Amino acid sequence: MSLTTDEGSSPTPPLLFASRRRRLLVGRRGVIASALSSVVILGVIVAVFWLAPGGATVRYFFFNPHLMWQAFVGNPRRGLSSVGWGLVTNLWMFVVSEVLVLIFGLVIAWVRLSQSPVLFPFRVLATMYTDVFRGVPILLVIFMVGFGLPELNIGFLSTQSPAVYGCAALTITYSAYVAEVYRAGVFSVAHGQLLAARSLGLTHTATMRRVILPQAVRTVIPPLLNDLISLQKDTALVSVLGVIEATRAAQIYGSTVFNFSGYTVAAILFLLLTIPMTRFTDHLVARDRTRRLAGV
Amino acid sequence: MEVVLELTDVVKRFGENEVLSGVSLSLHRHEVVCLIGASGSGKSTLLRCANLLETIDAGSISLFGQCLEDERIDPDLVRRHIGMVFQSFNLFPHLSVLDNILIGPVHALKRRKSEARDDALALLDRIGLTDRAHDYPDRLSGGQQQRVAIVRSLAMRPALLLLDEVTSALDPTLVGEVLDLLTDLAHQGTTMLIATHEMNFARDVAKQVVYLDAGVLVEQGTPEEIFTNPQHESTRSFLERVR
Ligand SMILES: Nc1ncnc2c1ncn2[C@@H]1O[C@H](COP(=O)(O)OP(=O)(O)O)[C@@H](O)[C@H]1O
Numbered sequence: 453m454s455l456t457t458d459e460g461s462s463p464t465p466p467l468l469f470a471s472r473r474r475r476l477l478v479g480r481r482g483v484i485a486s487a488l489s490s491v492v493i494l495g496v497i498v499a500v501f502w503l504a505p506g507g508a509t510v511r512y513f514f515f516n517p518h519l520m521w522q523a524f525v526g527n528p529r530r531g532l533s534s535v536g537w538g539l540v541t542n543l544w545m546f547v548v549s550e551v552l553v554l555i556f557g558l559v560i561a562w563v564r565l566s567q568s569p570v571l572f573p574f575r576v577l578a579t580m581y582t583d584v585f586r587g588v589p590i591l592l593v594i595f596m597v598g599f600g601l602p603e604l605n606i607g608f609l610s611t612q613s614p615a616v617y618g619c620a621a622l623t624i625t626y627s628a629y630v631a632e633v634y635r636a637g638v639f640s641v642a643h644g645q646l647l648a649a650r651s652l653g654l655t656h657t658a659t660m661r662r663v664i665l666p667q668a669v670r671t672v673i674p675p676l677l678n679d680l681i682s683l684q685k686d687t688a689l690v691s692v693l694g695v696i697e698a699t700r701a702a703q704i705y706g707s708t709v710f711n712f713s714g715y716t717v718a719a720i721l722f723l724l725l726t727i728p729m730t731r732f733t734d735h736l737v738a739r740d741r742t743r744r745l746a747g748v
Numbered sequence: 749m750e751v752v753l754e755l756t757d758v759v760k761r762f763g764e765n766e767v768l769s770g771v772s773l774s775l776h777r778h779e780v781v782c783l784i785g786a787s788g789s790g791k792s793t794l795l796r797c798a799n800l801l802e803t804i805d806a807g808s809i810s811l812f813g814q815c816l817e818d819e820r821i822d823p824d825l826v827r828r829h830i831g832m833v834f835q836s837f838n839l840f841p842h843l844s845v846l847d848n849i850l851i852g853p854v855h856a857l858k859r860r861k862s863e864a865r866d867d868a869l870a871l872l873d874r875i876g877l878t879d880r881a882h883d884y885p886d887r888l889s890g891g892q893q894q895r896v897a898i899v900r901s902l903a904m905r906p907a908l909l910l911l912d913e914v915t916s917a918l919d920p921t922l923v924g925e926v927l928d929l930l931t932d933l934a935h936q937g938t939t940m941l942i943a944t945h946e947m948n949f950a951r952d953v954a955k956q957v958v959y960l961d962a963g964v965l966v967e968q969g970t971p972e973e974i975f976t977n978p979q980h981e982s983t984r985s986f987l988e989r990v991r
């Protein structure tokens with residue numbers, strides 16, 4: 453075969469228009485196609501829920517608007533906690549643990565990346581820490597901290613409220629994840645940067661602080677936000693210690709009035725919290741991708 | 749003249765792979781030595797060993813007569829006296845051109861920022877890039893970036909410069925400006941150890957040319973001796989291939 457570009461010596465130039473069938477999918481018609489498919493898919497989902505044999509039951513037990521509102525505001529006279537107020541508990545537990553996780557995770561990552569011989573035992577401990585707490589189910593950590601610490605009888609450590617133990621447990625587990633995210637970020641910075649910084653006579657610490665970390669932050673933010681979204685949801689697990697947060701309030705409501713609409717309220721409230729964060733994460737990822745493609 | 753850097757029977761292995769097999773070499777003050785040799789012959793490794801970015805397995809390296817394998821040596825102090833420039837520039841992308849130049853003097857030498865800044869601007873002026881001081885490196889052409897990288901090393905006022913194929917990643921049209929800067933530095937008496945594939949440049953600036961083949965120092969001499977009258981068959985065939 454000859455290595456030329458023009459294979460055949462056809463007298464007519466090739467046609468560049470889309471075929472009749474593909475024309476539905478390209479250009480302005482593509483928009484119409486996507487709108488149509490959205491309507492159809494949404495319609496199918498709603499129809500399944502509406503027409504299913506048990507559809508009416510599900511609607512009554514999960515989506516009863518009156519009961520949903522009642523669950524949201526609660527009813528102190530009947531001993532029903534409000535799912536809305538419960539969410540406030542989730543929110544402050546999240547904020548407290550989030551701050552602690554970001555700091556503690558950085559400390560652990562820093563220790564694991566350190567090179568000083570003095571820190572050797574701490575490096576081993578930090579490695580064990582990340583291994584153990586990424587492996588143990590978070591529910592068990594919550595049980596151990598929440599029921600174990602009070603039993604130990606060591607001063608103020610044993611006299612905290614369940615919500616505080618919950619935050620401690622979340623912090624312990626999530627710091628292990630976040631430390632690994634930070635570490636991966638450090639490794640994502642090109643090796644040449646480290647070589648250049650060290651050749652200038654910068655110490656290991658100065659290299660980390662002035663050269664590596666500022667560049668690692670950029671790659672770290674999306675996975676970090678992912679872990680925080682997950683942390684936000686996992687505040688619900690603290691309910692096993694008897695903390696009345698949103699899901700626990702929904703559960704109490706449900707077992708009193710024999711209706712699950714409170715769970716739906718809790719789910720919607722959690723979504724309202726996490727959706728802005730998931731959207732923001734996606735936005736950052738997209739922006740970073742555009743920048744990378746533009747070579748900035 | 750005073751010996752700045754001296755390598756004696758240096759051996760470096762990566763696992764089973766012996767990358768430097770007993771290399772001896774000395775670099776005098778105000779002298780330029782060029783390292784030539786095929787890709788993979790160990791040029792980069794030799795430069796990194798001199799800078800303590802790699803540890804050696806046998807032999808010794810000394811700077812100003814002090815053996816670098818001595819356990820009292822502080823590698824960070826050693827590196828402050830040795831400038832290194834890389835094939836891929838390795839400028840810090842999150843810092844402006846000026847801050848790239850300032851980071852060493854300010855954060856390694858602990859000089860006052862205002863003083864260091866005057867020096868940095870003078871250096872930028874020397875390469876004609878004063879107006880780019882506040883730009884980020886990715887806004888500069890490859891040739892400009894590499895000249896900034898050279899100046900970043902010079903800002904440390906090092907006793908010698910190690911240059912690792914600093915024009916190999918450049919568009920051919922930009923090679924000239926970088927080589928011109930190096931030629932300037934050579935004429936002003938900067939002590940340099942340069943790994944390069946630019947034979948004409950080596951011939952012009954080098955006091956000594958060293959030919960490495962698979963980690964062995966095969967031949968060393970003046971540019972005249974190496975380029976016009978190589979003694980070894982492998983030197984001759986290498987020069988044939990690059991010409
Ligand atoms: N970090 C490393 N680990 C393992 N092998 C390496 C490493 N760096 C270099 N080498 C090997 O050492 C040899 C010499 O490489 P190098 O010094 O980069 O040669 P040159 O700069 O002359 O092209 C090559 O075979 C290379 O594969």
Ligand SMILES: [Mg+2]
Nearest residue numbers: 791792912913
């Ligand atoms: Mg090389």
